[in-house]
Amino acid sequence: MNLKQVSSAQIAALVQGDKVHKDLYLSEELFAIEQRELFGSTWSFLGHASQIAESGDFFTVDIAGQSLIVLRDDKGEIRALHNRCAHKGAQLLTTESGRLSGRFLRCPYHAWSYRLDGALAAYPLRSGYENTGLLACESGRGLSPVAALHVYRDFIFARLNAGGPTFHEYFGDVLPTIDLMVDRSPVGRLEIAGGVLRNVVHCNWKLYLENVNDSVHPVSTHESAVRAAQAVARDRGAEPMPLAFEQILPFGERYEFFEGMGGKVFPNGHSISGTRFSVHSGYGNLGEYVKDLQAAYGEERAKQVLEQAPQNTVLYPSLAIKGSPQTIRVIRPIAVDKTVIEAWNFRTVGGPDLLLDRALTYSRLVFSPMSVVAHDDLHLFESQQKGLRSGPNPWVSLHRDHVPGESDQQTVETSGTSELLMRNQYRAWAKFMTLNMKDA
Amino acid sequence: MSVPECVELIYREAFLLDEGRYEEWLQLFSPGGRYWVPLSRSQGERDARLSIADEDMDLLRLRVERLASGRAHSQQPASVMQHVLQQPMLGEESTDTDTRVFRTAFTYSECRQDEVVVLHGHYVHRLVRLDGQWRIELKRVNLLNAASRLPMIQLFP
Numbered sequence: 001m002n003l004k005q006v007s008s009a010q011i012a013a014l015v016q017g018d019k020v021h022k023d024l025y026l027s028e029e030l031f032a033i034e035q036r037e038l039f040g041s042t043w044s045f046l047g048h049a050s051q052i053a054e055s056g057d058f059f060t061v062d063i064a065g066q067s068l069i070v071l072r073d074d075k076g077e078i079r080a081l082h083n084r085c086a087h088k089g090a091q092l093l094t095t096e097s098g099r100l101s102g103r104f105l106r107c108p109y110h111a112w113s114y115r116l117d118g119a120l121a122a123y124p125l126r127s128g129y130e131n132t133g134l135l136a137c138e139s140g141r142g143l144s145p146v147a148a149l150h151v152y153r154d155f156i157f158a159r160l161n162a163g164g165p166t167f168h169e170y171f172g173d174v175l176p177t178i179d180l181m182v183d184r185s186p187v188g189r190l191e192i193a194g195g196v197l198r199n200v201v202h203c204n205w206k207l208y209l210e211n212v213n214d215s216v217h218p219v220s221t222h223e224s225a226v227r228a229a230q231a232v233a234r235d236r237g238a239e240p241m242p243l244a245f246e247q248i249l250p251f252g253e254r255y256e257f258f259e260g261m262g263g264k265v266f267p268n269g270h271s272i273s274g275t276r277f278s279v280h281s282g283y284g285n286l287g288e289y290v291k292d293l294q295a296a297y298g299e300e301r302a303k304q305v306l307e308q309a310p311q312n313t314v315l316y317p318s319l320a321i322k323g324s325p326q327t328i329r330v331i332r333p334i335a336v337d338k339t340v341i342e343a344w345n346f347r348t349v350g351g352p353d354l355l356l357d358r359a360l361t362y363s364r365l366v367f368s369p370m371s372v373v374a375h376d377d378l379h380l381f382e383s384q385q386k387g388l389r390s391g392p393n394p395w396v397s398l399h400r401d402h403v404p405g406e407s408d409q410q411t412v413e414t415s416g417t418s419e420l421l422m423r424n425q426y427r428a429w430a431k432f433m434t435l436n437m438k439d440a
Numbered sequence: 441m442s443v444p445e446c447v448e449l450i451y452r453e454a455f456l457l458d459e460g461r462y463e464e465w466l467q468l469f470s471p472g473g474r475y476w477v478p479l480s481r482s483q484g485e486r487d488a489r490l491s492i493a494d495e496d497m498d499l500l501r502l503r504v505e506r507l508a509s510g511r512a513h514s515q516q517p518a519s520v521m522q523h524v525l526q527q528p529m530l531g532e533e534s535t536d537t538d539t540r541v542f543r544t545a546f547t548y549s550e551c552r553q554d555e556v557v558v559l560h561g562h563y564v565h566r567l568v569r570l571d572g573q574w575r576i577e578l579k580r581v582n583l584l585n586a587a588s589r590l591p592m593i594q595l596f597p
Contacts, residue, residue, distance in 0.1 A: 193488065193489075194488060194489045194490045195479045195480070195489050195490040195587075196490070197479070197490055197492070198587070198588065198589040198590065199589065199590060199591070199592075200589040200590065200591050201591075202591075221513065223511055224506045224509055224511040224512040224513070225502075225506055225512075227505075227506075227509060227511065228502045228503075228505035228506035228509060229502050231505050232498050232501050232502050232505060235501075236498065242496075242498065244498075244499055245498070248502075340589050343490075345490065353488065356488055357488065360488065360489070360490050363490060364490060364491050364492070364493070364494060368490075368491075368492050368493065369492060369590035369591065369592055369593050370477060370492050370493040370592075370593045370594075372502065372503055372506055372512075374592075375512070375514035375592050375594055376512065376513045376514050378514070378592055379513050379514035379516075379592070380513060
């Protein structure tokens with residue numbers, strides 16, 4: 001069932017040095033290749049270890065159209081298995097999360113049972129399989145694990161295909177971003193808390209992810225939300241500003257602010273926007289907690305942890321992190337023009353409740369289906385999805401701050417508004433789309 | 441009993457929204473009023489949990505201000521809404537003579553050009569009597585599918 005042959009040269013031609021072809025967002029055929037190649041050979045975020053704190057806890061997640069079970073086995077190990085009975089393909093688990101009742105996964109259809117490492121343990125009418133090829137074929141091997149799994153400071157990542165970089169080769173120098181967020185806890189531990197917001201957006205996933213790195217849009221896109229917030233804030237007069245307004249008003253910063261906040265790209269599509277400061281800098285009132293952090297990590301590290309508040313860190317292609325306010329967005333492509341965005345939040349173990357409050361308030365204000373900030377974003381992504389179909393110009397411009405001969409896949413510091421952050425995503429896209437492609 | 445007066449207030453609230461008369465709608469709330477769309481029906485009023493919306497009067501004014509400004513990109517074209525309410529039921533929590541709690545099943549449709557979002561659920565209105573006037577202290581919107589993947593909801597279920 002091969003798709004029509006697309007060569008790696010054809011794919012490479014879609015990503016030019018300073019622009020990308022609209023087919024990246026519009027082509028169903030490219031979407032199907034992405035699911036198999038890009039999401040097969042890169043590392044996707046599955047979830048957080050705190051979601052499966054005890055042995056037998058599980059959650060299910062779809063990555064690139066493939067249903068996975070992520071569980072903690074009887075020895076406390078985290079495992080990720082394809083949620084597909086080896087017999088006839090029924091899903092072993094159909095709920096989002098829960099706890100297994102025993103030490104086996106049992107298919108409800110014909111009672112094939114598996115150990116928590118996926119090995120086939122029992123199946124009815126066993127004698128009927130004697131002298132058949134069952135045990136010699138894939139079905140006899142039980143549930144398939146993902147090709148590679150890595151848990152980094154409780155963040156669970158997987159690579160679906162056998163071919164591809166190791167975890168550390170892939171993420172490299174962007175990983176300290178996770179450390180900075182985890183070290184906001186004096187005991188170095190975060191827990192998912194408060195539930196999850198789920199949005200469905202009728203646009204290609206790359207339009208969303210590209211926007212995570214776009215600090216030029218707030219001035220025009222969020223004008224209506226910012227002006228309304230400013231008007232209400234003015235009416236409050238000298239009263240102290242509530243958390244919600246402290247979080248919305250900075251969207252009204254000017255171009256110079258966003259340009260000056262700094263950006264950084266890393267090999268394989270990852271990036272940080274807001275390396276120097278961001279709209280999240282200057283959330284204060286932390287009190288005693290600062291001392292707890294200093295006691296845990298020393299003054300210098302505590303200062304570094306508290307001062308680092310990038311606008312966004314992208315762990316390409318599935319995760320966007322806001323270290324402060326401790327919120328992550330997970331990007332899940334569903335179809336070429338349909339994307340699910342989830343917003344999850346962290347409690348800082350040993351830290352003040354205020355940190356979780358900030359995360360929950362920010363997510364609600366900015367990442368909820370009812371967010372007045374997000375409405376203008378999502379409207380524009382959906383409008384791009386329609387607009388790109390029109391006219392003879394096939395290109396999406398990414399020229400801002402482009403330098404001819406710009407180095408590819410290096411760690412580079414740049415301005416907060418440089419489109420290098422997006423060019424870097426698309427260079428990684430072309431690289432991983434074609435990594436395992438054997439041209440005829 | 442002031443039940444008919446309270447029921448009238450709940451219907452009027454939906455009517456003012458459907459008509460886009462937001463300034464009058466805001467006047468129905470008490471000064472400490474709250475408009476809340478929690479993520480689950482079991483969520484407590486002070487739980488440290490996410491909500492789809494959780495607005496005090498300042499945040500409600502922000503929404504109304506933005507909609508009225510004509511600058512909201514996502515309101516080109518503008519959305520319109522229709523609430524269909526079942527008869528409000530007086531809740532057992534209505535112990536105090538100046539506090540009444542009602543539960544009202546609803547269907548909500550929000551339409552923008554060719555797109556329609558339809559939501560179902562029930563409201564919990566907590567009404568308080570201030571200077572002889574019933575006002576909304578809390579409008580809790582329990583969506584049937586709050587935990588689902590939701591598209592933009594731009595107005596007020």
